[in-house]
Amino acid sequence: MKPSDKKALIVYNLFPRFFPTVDDWAAELPRIAGMGFNAVFVNSFFETGFSGSLYAVKDYYRLNPLFLAKGADPSDFSPLDRFNNACGKYGIDLFIDLVINHTAFDAMLTKLHPEWYKHDAEGRLVSPFAIDPADETKVTVWEDLASIDNEKSQDRDALWAYWDELVAFFQGKGIHGFRCDAAYQVPVGLWGKLISAAKRRDKRATFLAETLGCRLEQIEALAPAGFDYLFNSVKWWNYDQPWAIEQHTANQIIAPSISFPESHDTERLASVAPETEPVQKSRYAFAALFSKGVLLPMGYEYGAKTRMDVVRGRPDDVDPPQWDLCKWIGRVNSLKGELPLLSEEGSWCTITPYTHPYLFLKKTSDDGRMSVYAGVNKSAADETVIEEWMVPEEIKKCSQVMSFLNDEPVWEPVPLAFTLDPADVVLFLP
Numbered sequence: 270m271k272p273s274d275k276k277a278l279i280v281y282n283l284f285p286r287f288f289p290t291v292d293d294w295a296a297e298l299p300r301i302a303g304m305g306f307n308a309v310f311v312n313s314f315f316e317t318g319f320s321g322s323l324y325a326v327k328d329y330y331r332l333n334p335l336f337l338a339k340g341a342d343p344s345d346f347s348p349l350d351r352f353n354n355a356c357g358k359y360g361i362d363l364f365i366d367l368v369i370n371h372t373a374f375d376a377m378l379t380k381l382h383p384e385w386y387k388h389d390a391e392g393r394l395v396s397p398f399a400i401d402p403a404d405e406t407k408v409t410v411w412e413d414l415a416s417i418d419n420e421k422s423q424d425r426d427a428l429w430a431y432w433d434e435l436v437a438f439f440q441g442k443g444i445h446g447f448r449c450d451a452a453y454q455v456p457v458g459l460w461g462k463l464i465s466a467a468k469r470r471d472k473r474a475t476f477l478a479e480t481l482g483c484r485l486e487q488i489e490a491l492a493p494a495g496f497d498y499l500f501n502s503v504k505w506w507n508y509d510q511p512w513a514i515e516q517h518t519a520n521q522i523i524a525p526s527i528s529f530p531e532s533h534d535t536e537r538l539a540s541v542a543p544e545t546e547p548v549q550k551s552r553y554a555f556a557a558l559f560s561k562g563v564l565l566p567m568g569y570e571y572g573a574k575t576r577m578d579v580v581r582g583r584p585d586d587v588d589p590p591q592w593d594l595c596k597w598i599g600r601v602n603s604l605k606g607e608l609p610l611l612s613e614e615g616s617w618c619t620i621t622p623y624t625h626p627y628l629f630l631k632k633t634s635d636d637g638r639m640s641v642y643a644g645v646n647k648s649a650a651d652e653t654v655i656e657e658w659m660v661p662e663e664i665k666k667c668s669q670v671m672s673f674l675n676d677e678p679v680w681e682p683v684p685l686a687f688t689l690d691p692a693d694v695v696l697f698l699p
Contacts, residue, residue, distance in 0.1 A: 278475075285336055370450070371414045440474065537575065545649065549592075551694050575588050596677075
């Protein structure tokens with residue numbers, strides 16, 4: 270893994286469609302900071318095309334009028350400036366979306382620079398699409414989007430310069446962080462140019478590569494770009510196969526990763542059976558342990574069930590709380606500061622077979638000198654009794670254990686035998 274002296278990113282995803290205006294965002298910051306988050310990621314807030322999707326950007330230099338007071342000028346970024354200044358007062362870095370693989374089909378650039386786009390044989394703009402790997406006859410076409418030709422445009426130098434100027438514009442506003450949407454769909458040479466130029470302007474510049482849904486070789490191809498973080502797929506791991514650890518091992522040589530229990534691209538965890546608070550705790554706790562970075566989407570702390578809809582979402586979609594995990598999340602996040610190993614990517618291995626109803630794992634520090642251990646009950650419905658003979662020798666040598674299902678997780682002596690509650694995640698210290 271490349272060396273990094275940056276602190277672990279603990280990111281809160283604030284969803285702009287859940288607020289009347291940009292000026293309402295800052296009211297959330299005391300609570301976000303109180304939970305121990307040091308970064309806030311806000312999904313794309315630029316002016317959109319005809320579909321209204323946050324990711325169908327019409328103009329990168331105009332705010333979405335939906336997020337502004339009536340009559341406000343979308344070209345006036347002062348509301349964003351105020352929010353970023355407020356973030357700074359709480360020691361929070363603002364991360365924004367960088368969507369440069371496509372624009373809205375009716376974007377300004379399609380008229381000003383049609384040569385920057387992909388075209389079909391008849392000269393029409395091309396929309397991005399996806400083919401179902403299980404059925405090649407099922408093709409999804411995003412007709413509200415137009416694909417940028419970052420690789421083969423006849424005016425590529427000017428196109429790449431445009432993206433660099435865009436990053437510089439927001440850096441000039443004091444923004445240090447960029448989430449790079451569908452990073453694997455953009456040439457690695459372009460990312461390398463943008464990232465290196467940004468870091469020359471601002472040493473704090475941080476780039477997150479969104480790589481979900483792509484092949485491992487596509488992630489590997491991004492290695493020369495210089496990303497600071499990748500997003501991993503541990504959310505989908507059921508602790509019954511080795512793929513998550515294999516991917517973690519392969520990708521950590523590129524960059525540390527960010528785990529998450531859900532995202533704006535997924536269903537809400539609280540809306541999926543068994544819809545319990547222990548599962549909600551379990552998935553966030555393991556995400557916080559698994560990688561250097563962690564991300565929590567807005568509403569997760571309250572058991573939100575309504576999905577973050579980038580096209581039709583609105584403030585009325587904010588669900589009433591069914592529980593309040595704010596204090597608990599603060600405790601989990603604080604552990605990443607208290608235990609340095611949890612603020613590293615580290616390396617993982619299992620110390621019990623995947624066939625058991627429970628799984629014990631070992632996480633070792635980047636320098637190989639320290640280790641911690643985790644235990645997981647795979648069942649969200651049944652407790653699992655761990656008798657003394659079932660406890661791995663390495664865990665028998667540990668002195669303290671903490672269950673993340675407790676409302677106030679605390680360290681306790683390691684017993685000779687114990688019971689893992691449904692969905693339990695426990696952490697052992699030597």
